[in-house]
Amino acid sequence: MARKLDAKIPSGPLAEKWETHRFEMKLVNPANKRKFSVIVVGSGLAGASAAASLSELGYQVSCFCFQDTPRRAHSIAAQGGINAAKNYRNDGDSVQRLFYDTIKGGDFRAREANVYRLAQVSVDIIDQCVAQGVPFAREYGGLLANRSFGGAQVSRTFYARGQTGQQLLLGAYQALEKEIARGGVTMYSRHEMLELVVVDGKARGIIVRDMLTGELESHAADAVILATGGYGNVFYLSTNAKGCNVTATWRAHKKGAAFANPCFTQIHPTCIPVAGDHQSKLTLMSESLRNDGRVWVPRRREDCGKDPSQIPEADRDYYLERKYPSFGNLSPRDIASRAAKEACDDGRGVGPGGRGVYLDFADAINRLGRKAIEERYGNLFEMYQRITDEDPYTRPMRIYPAVHYTMGGLWVDYNLMSSIPGLHVLGEANFSDHGANRLGASALMQGLADGYFVIPYTLGDYLATNKLEKVTTDHPEFRAAKEAVETRTKRLLSINGTRTVDSFHRELGKIMWEKCGMARDAKGLQEALKEIPALREQFWRDVKVLGSAEGLNQSLEKAGRVADFLEFAELMCLDALQREESCGGHFRTEYQTEDGEAKRDDERFAYVAAWEYAGEGKAPILNKEPLTFENVHLSTRSYK
């Protein structure tokens, strides 16, 4: 039976919803806040900002991360920047324009109200970060610098060299450490969440494994916040850190949290191509490079093997400039990725295996001088050279699309609460703001918006309006959850088969990349839906996990995560199969226009697909939250 999911979008005009809602929400008296305990899982931009902000308000916060310190969360790797509707450039930006660009960029598959709020609070984020000492790039006059990013015609991206994510995360991390020192936050590093505990229908705690001792710990609280990032590593090769995983959100899903739009994944157009079978991850080259780099492939297939300097202008195809003259090299990610794939499928790719296109800086170097390019992208150019042993100042970079971000995630309402009361989900882990495609420099914005400026209000309202009985970790639900984890761990260690965890993960990744990657069709998805359960069955029969449950065991950690990916992957394919349209990053080859662009079907698919777990071996239930657009006109997304 499908459930109706209430998004709890406040009434009133779009521009006033958040303001009205903030007034209408209940507050927790300052003296009472310390009586409430909150668990935050994850310490990236969303988790660290939420934990620090909630602690500053007076709540008792426990924060968990699997890394050795909260400063290593993968937000740290974001390079290019963070959007905000400051209009410091006087170039026509506004909250309304950032809202519109984001809704359109997401191919009209996100909620208007959430996205508008995101655009509104974007301006506060920059103010907050500057106050914390985030060293954003500045002009000689001392004011903040901006640059442009894909999918926008204004310059609204703030940045700190090519390390914007690092600097924003360190700002949030330092605020978190300040609160740890003050005693407001108890930090649990090298702890991995393995179960959510639901008591009387409400999220009341988690089971974590202390990764150093192997001990399973139960933690109870009045509310639980998941800020555990995305699931891009289901593809094995992605730009995500090796540790990124779906386990926390998948465990929550199996306890009743709806999983929304899992098939919406972002393939980033500018990554360093795969070099060989040993490849363990893919490295992103920031989208900001497309401000000055021109993307091309040879016009003729027979030129692909030539040195690029030997291919004259007339024989090059600057395909983005040709196909999308008004956005050109700054076309949005999904479009640029697909165009690269088409060029390579057409036999005009360059480099090993023909899976690469050129990103060429020669024009920019001629126009602006090498020094200017060094200043803008020096660290990225160095990174490229270290990995490929090629000098991008004298030879165009080779790039190819790679899995980068996941727009899907746990379903949340306007208050960022999942379908389990008390379980809130922030940042990449939720589905809410980016629709079917995220624009560049919007992930950092969303993570910090959720953590600094949304959850501090909406969590207070939840705590103030719900009667929460005292729950301790002696409760049978805690014991049952802990036993479930113990059983699972024992099982993984006792199989002692013949294949390593990584070999299963690589095989799963290959299925997903080929059948649920940049282009999908019903036939491939149906095949994947047979192959995945077979691989999963083999995993539980033949995986080899050495060592014991006590103490540090990295193979065991990986095995648990891959086991969850093997379940989750099936849901992703199911979701991709039911969405019989192309939108944003979800490109079904059966649904395209004559010139190969995505063909959306608003009549049938203007909804959020929120999947509900129905139990082991049962087909998940599809709940649909209709998307209504009252403020924007549903147009065909065109960047031509």
Add this chain to the structure above:
Amino acid sequence: MSATHATGKGMTLTLHVWRQAGPNAAGRIVDYPAPDISPDMSFLEMLDVVNERLIAKGEEPIAFDHDCREGICGSCGLMINGSAHGPMKLTTACQLHMRSFKDGDDIWIEPWRAKAFPVIKDLVVDRGAFDRIIQAGGYISAPTGTPQDANALPIPKADADLAMDNAACIGCGACVAACPNASASLFTAAKITHLGSLPQGQPERDRRALAMVAQMDEEGFGGCTLHGECQEACPKGISIDAIMQMNRDFVRASATAVQAKEWSGAA
């Protein structure tokens, strides 16, 4: 680029790896042959390959910290042939590629060695001391809210750039591992200089220098005797100038006796 290009077939290397079962176990160097290593592999991908082969043989894989594998998270940290992060300057172990080695090479791989970074297992160490140094004062107290507009306070570009140069620290611990005294001065000084270069960092500047230096000492790191090894090993190129800045800030704060007393009373 210090690359010696191996061409054609993979290289055969001999690894000498520190294996230690747990924090209190005795450790030792164990030798592993590593045939068929591609020069295009990263150093950690080479370890992945070795680990896959170990698991196949029923031997426990070598534990090492890693995450982003793009040189920014600061998780990885290995002494490679006696150098923190290996032979290539400005490069973390995860971005070091095997083309920096040649066929037949012996490679010694050890964890960071420092009293304040106890070994947890094999190549994994506990760097929690760094977090506690930040807790002591490595922040600007700006609770979440609505501060003034970001452009209300212009900051000279040179100051912002100096702040960014020092904020680039990834907290990997190479500076400590490279230092003959196992000093954390470069790490601590980078944060002091980052925040102290900005107008927002001024109100807490004295307290920050005193508290962070005190915590650094308490954690058991050695003192700085200006060998400069930290600067050489730092994958982010942070300059030892930061240590001069830290020393100046520390002396100035100590000399402001009344203020210093007031702050330590409040801490």
